[in-house]
Amino acid sequence: xxxxxxxxxxxxxxxxxxxxxxxxxxxxxxxxxxxxxxxxxxxxxxxxxxxxxxxxxxxxxxxxxxxxxxxxxxxxxxxxxxxxxxxxxxxxxxxxxxxxxxxxxxxxxxxxxxxxxxxxxxxxxxxxxxxxxxxxxxxxxxxxxxxxxxxxxxxxxxxxxxxxxxxxxxxxxxxxxxxxxxxxxxxxxxxxxxxxxxxxxxxxxxxxxxxxxxxxxxxxxxxxxxxxxxxxxxxxxxxxxxxxxxxxxxxxxxxxxxxxxxxxxxxxxxxxxxxxxxxxxxxxxxxxxxxxxxxxxxxxxxxxxxxxxxxxxxxxxxxxxxxxxxxxxxxxxxxx
Amino acid sequence: xxxxxxxxxxxxxxxxxxxxxxxxxxxxxxxxxxxxxxxxxxxxxxxxxxxxxxxxxxxxxxxxxxxxxxxxxxxxxxxxxxxxxxxxxxxxxxxxxxxxxxxxxxxxxxxxxxxxxxxxxxxxxxxxxxxxxxxxxxxxxxxxxxxxxxxxxxxxxxxxxxxxxxxxxxxxxxxxxxxxxxxxxxxxxxxxxxxxxxxxxxxxxxxxxxxxxxxxxxxxxxxxxxxxxxxxxxxxxxxxxxxxxxxxxxxxxxxxxxxxxxxxxxxxxxxxxxxxxxxxxxxxxxxxxxxxxxxxxxxxxxxxxxxxxxxxxxxxxxxxxxxxxxxxxxxxxxxx
DNA sequence: TTGAAAGCGCTAACAT
DNA sequence: ATGTTAGCGCTTTCAA
Numbered sequence: 001x002x003x004x005x006x007x008x009x010x011x012x013x014x015x016x017x018x019x020x021x022x023x024x025x026x027x028x029x030x031x032x033x034x035x036x037x038x039x040x041x042x043x044x045x046x047x048x049x050x051x052x053x054x055x056x057x058x059x060x061x062x063x064x065x066x067x068x069x070x071x072x073x074x075x076x077x078x079x080x081x082x083x084x085x086x087x088x089x090x091x092x093x094x095x096x097x098x099x100x101x102x103x104x105x106x107x108x109x110x111x112x113x114x115x116x117x118x119x120x121x122x123x124x125x126x127x128x129x130x131x132x133x134x135x136x137x138x139x140x141x142x143x144x145x146x147x148x149x150x151x152x153x154x155x156x157x158x159x160x161x162x163x164x165x166x167x168x169x170x171x172x173x174x175x176x177x178x179x180x181x182x183x184x185x186x187x188x189x190x191x192x193x194x195x196x197x198x199x200x201x202x203x204x205x206x207x208x209x210x211x212x213x214x215x216x217x218x219x220x221x222x223x224x225x226x227x228x229x230x231x232x233x234x235x236x237x238x239x240x241x242x243x244x245x246x247x248x249x250x251x252x253x254x255x256x257x258x259x260x261x262x263x264x265x266x267x268x269x270x271x272x273x274x275x276x277x278x279x280x281x282x283x284x285x286x287x288x289x290x291x292x293x294x295x296x297x298x299x300x301x302x303x304x305x306x307x308x309x310x311x312x313x314x315x316x317x318x319x320x321x322x323x324x325x326x327x328x329x330x331x332x333x334x335x336x
Numbered sequence: 337x338x339x340x341x342x343x344x345x346x347x348x349x350x351x352x353x354x355x356x357x358x359x360x361x362x363x364x365x366x367x368x369x370x371x372x373x374x375x376x377x378x379x380x381x382x383x384x385x386x387x388x389x390x391x392x393x394x395x396x397x398x399x400x401x402x403x404x405x406x407x408x409x410x411x412x413x414x415x416x417x418x419x420x421x422x423x424x425x426x427x428x429x430x431x432x433x434x435x436x437x438x439x440x441x442x443x444x445x446x447x448x449x450x451x452x453x454x455x456x457x458x459x460x461x462x463x464x465x466x467x468x469x470x471x472x473x474x475x476x477x478x479x480x481x482x483x484x485x486x487x488x489x490x491x492x493x494x495x496x497x498x499x500x501x502x503x504x505x506x507x508x509x510x511x512x513x514x515x516x517x518x519x520x521x522x523x524x525x526x527x528x529x530x531x532x533x534x535x536x537x538x539x540x541x542x543x544x545x546x547x548x549x550x551x552x553x554x555x556x557x558x559x560x561x562x563x564x565x566x567x568x569x570x571x572x573x574x575x576x577x578x579x580x581x582x583x584x585x586x587x588x589x590x591x592x593x594x595x596x597x598x599x600x601x602x603x604x605x606x607x608x609x610x611x612x613x614x615x616x617x618x619x620x621x622x623x624x625x626x627x628x629x630x631x632x633x634x635x636x637x638x639x640x641x642x643x644x645x646x647x648x649x650x651x652x653x654x655x656x657x658x659x660x661x662x663x664x665x666x667x668x669x670x671x672x
Numbered sequence: 673t674t675g676a677a678a679g680c681g682c683t684a685a686c687a688t
Numbered sequence: 689a690t691g692t693t694a695g696c697g698c699t700t701t702c703a704a
Contacts, residue, residue, distance in 0.1 A: 006455055006475060008697060019675045024699055034673060049475055051452055053459035056697035058391045059680045074423050080416065087410050090439035099435035103426035116387055119342055123389035123681090124460065139342060139385050253619065280616035283589065344681060355691045360683055370689060392681035395696045459697090 007048045016044040027052060058124040066096045067306065068121030068128040070114060074101050077278050078295060079131045082147055085299025086129060093307050098125060111135035118144060127306045129299075132191075143309035145302045150192050157309065159302040159320045163193050163275075166291040166324030167200020168207075170245055170273050173289075173326060175208045179243040179271065182210075185230035185255065186220045187247035187275075194222070197247050197275055216241055220251055227254020235262055235270075243271035249281040252288055267330055277327060287329035298322050343384045352380040363388055394460040402432045403642065404457030404464040406450065410437050413614050414584075414631060415467045418483055421635025422465060429643050434461060447471035454480060463642045465635075468527075479645035481638045486528050493645065495638040495656045499529050499611075502627035502660030503536020504543075506581055506609050509625075509662060511544045515579040515607065518546075521566035521591065523558045523583035523611075530558070533583050533611055552577055556587055563590020571598055571606070579607035585617045588624055603666055613663060623665035634658050 009027075013020045018041060025033050026041040033041075044050075058064045067090060071079040083099070090097045100121055108116070111134045118138045121128050127143040136154040138144050145157045174182055184201045187194030198217070205212055215237055218230035227246050231254065234241055246252035252274030259270050266272055266286055274281070277292040301322060305315055345363075349356045354373060361369050362377040369377075380386075394400045403426060407415040419435070426433045436457050444452070447470045454474045457464050463479040472490040474480050481493045510518055520537045523530030534553070541548055551573055554566035563582050567590065570577055582588035588610030595606050602608055602622055610617070613628040637658060641651055 006458060006477070010697080020698080021676080021700080022674060025674090028699080032673065037673080049451065049455075051455040053395070053697055054456050055391045055394045055459040056680090057699080059389070059395065059682090059697080060699040061680095062699095075420055084411055087437065087439075090437070093439065095439050097435075097437045097439065099433075099437075101423065101426070101433045101435075103423075103429065103431050103433065115385065119385075119387040120390050122342060123391040141342070280619055283616055283619040283621075285621035345683095346681080356682080357684085357692080358690060361690085364683080368689065373689080389681055392696090393683080395681080395698090396683040397696095398683095 006053075007050045009050075009052065012041070012044050012048060012050050015048065016041045054124060064124060064126055065094075066098055066125045067303065068118075068125035069097060069099045070117045070121065070128065070130045070133075071099065071101070072110075072132050074099070077280070078276070081278055081295040082131050082299035082302075085296030085301075086303045087299075088296070089300045089303030089307070093303075095126075095307065109134075115139060127310045129302055129306055143306055145306040145309070147298050147302045148193065150190075152192070154318060157305055157315065157318055157320075159298050159305065159322060161193070161293045161295075161298060161322050162324050163196035163293075164200045164203075166275060166293065166326070167197040167245075168204050169324070169326045170275070170291055171201060171204020171208070173328070174243050174245065174271065174273060175204065175210070177243075177271070179241075180210055181213070181216065181239065181241040181243075183216045183218065183231075183234040183241035183244040185218045185227055185234075185244065185246045185251050187222045187251070189219065194220075194247055201245055220247055222248050222251060224250045224254040224257075227251035227256075228258045229254075231255040231258035232262070235259065235264070241270075243273070246272065246274045248276040249274040249278055249284075249288060249290055250276075252290070253284060256284070256286075256288075289326070289328050289330055291324050292327045293324050294322055342389075343386045345386075345388065348377070348380050348384060348386050351384065352377045390460055400460060400462055401430075402434055402461045403639065404454075404461035405433060405435045406453045406457065406464065406466045406469075407435065407437070408446075408468050410435070413616070414612065417614055417631040418467050418635035418638075421632030421637075422639045423635075424632070425636045425639030425643070429639075431462075431643065451475060463646045465638055465642055479642055481642040481645070483634050483638045484529065486526075488528070490654060493641055493651065493654055493656075495634050495641065495658060497529070497629045497631075497634060497658050498660050499532035499629075500536045500539075502611065502629065502662070503533040503581075504540050505660070505662045506611070506627055507537060507540020507544075509664070510579045510581065510607065510609060511540065511546070513579075513607070515577075516546055517549070517552065517575065517577040517579075519552045519554065519567075519570040519577035519580040521554045521563055521570075521580065521582045521587050522556045523587070525555065530583055537581055556583055558584050558587060560586045560590040560593075563587035563592075564594045565590075567591040567594035568598070571595065571600070577606075579609070582608065582610045584612040585610040585614055585620075585624060585626055586612075588626070589620060592620070592622075592624075625662070625664050625666055627660050628663045629660050630658055 009020050009023050013023045114133050118128050118140055122140045122142055130146045132148045133146050134150055136149050136151050136156045147159050149158050186198055220226035244255050246255050252272055255272050256266050259266050264270050274288050274290045277290040345356050345359050349359045450469050454464050458476045466482045468484050469482050472485050472487050472492045483495050485494050522534055556562035580591050582591050588608055591608050592602050595602050600606050610624050610626045613626045
């Protein structure tokens, strides 16, 4: 906290009978310390259980060995999955990670909030990662890498997924099975990912020469409820779809529940495909065919890029795309 | 990062034509600033997009408004669920949260690691929360609250769950349904929670006068695999159990899978009950009867206690117990 | 190889 | 009501 009664570098110095600068040299392995002195200081550090203050360290030095992470919502399973990948990367490269969340400032607009967080973390980290930001311009000199930004042309290094291609793959698959009436339940319409998935749905139909039926497109918001409600609407149509493409796995789960409640068996009576492939998707019954975004990989790659930037490397471009791939878990047969 | 080219309090002061201390007063709403000056400074702060450096702030001041969180493993869904509760609390009380994870130092023993993290966070937070720590003595003056410590008599404020009572409730329930042969698949045997659940299993049988059959107890480690393997062993016994009590929900999922693979229908042929009730448990099919630990509530309460301590309040005792409760999702009928 | 001293950005006395 | 000043714990010149 602050009025820290913890042992400081001064106490270590006194106990080891050296100056603070010598202790600092030992801490940072500067090398220009006599072997004997080095060991004595190390011993004292050990004995006193000394840990240098992150606050003081980051105030003076360029490098802290800590990476900052900002997430829109810690509770978001999607963001959490990204964190898994980040975690792998920091372990691999020997960095520490600080995740910052604010309880207050809900009244501030997202871009403002993000900027505030970045400059906050900026003071104690070597670089910052942001998940699904609403802006990509940040008032900082230290590197920033954004993951899945909700911005068309990011102005900083960004890692994105091939949402459009993934949605197209789903449509190719379903159409290939013989489906002609395919319903779609969308994600949060203000998000780029949702727009791209819808686009893939539409273009997939177009490519196959199947006319677009507006009745078959339902709004959603990436929740299970949206899937449930949307599926009910779709299945009650005079001419219901034989397959439903849900904007994410949770929505797909809602679809399956609605179908069941209406006495339909999945996949016998209805084919269901989802986007995303979070770990809990594995618990679904029946197993769900999904588009795997390698969400955690986005986190991993973003961290790798960030660490490269910290080390002074400069990647080719600003954008890095992680390919999606279709995982067929349960055959979605044609009903025709 | 550090060589922060960000705007500092000095630049704000110069732009607003006041001294740094006046800016500091405005920032901290000290009140003894002229209305006019206050507004001018606020305007400049806004204009320059100034954010005070966490590092510098925490070095000088007692209060940072930030709470630190240390988790054994960010990937652990149990710990994540606790974080949900913490998140609710910090939102409620207007604090910020910093989660600290280290990629390196895997070689250090857990207690040492925890101490290191605490003193690290200590320098930038007002208090620290630790999930399932291996120690409860920390070299810090700022308050620490531990959640579900793996220590019998914690030496700092601790929030724990009534694991034993919960396990007992499961046994009462199953025995009440008529079950006499009840299998048990344990959790990580080095953890207190696992020991207490096993104890509840054994005492539940004893209470009902049912002799303990060692064959019915399988080791586990809180994973799905452990449930799968353990259930296979149990169900292949000459005299297999009619019900299985799994140490947590993931293990229960493994049990269900094993039973299915052996041609048994749950719950018709086998009753399954789990401990824990993470959100993904809701996706299980058939619905699982579990002991809800209110895991997130543990996080919430711990945060409340910590904030109280920060504010100088002193709770009654060191220990706070969160009651568990049995959630009956699917009737576990007797097979006798 | 080591120490002394300056100063990072900020807050909190103490002056005015 | 505002400014001046002394550090917080650390790293980093610069001297010795």
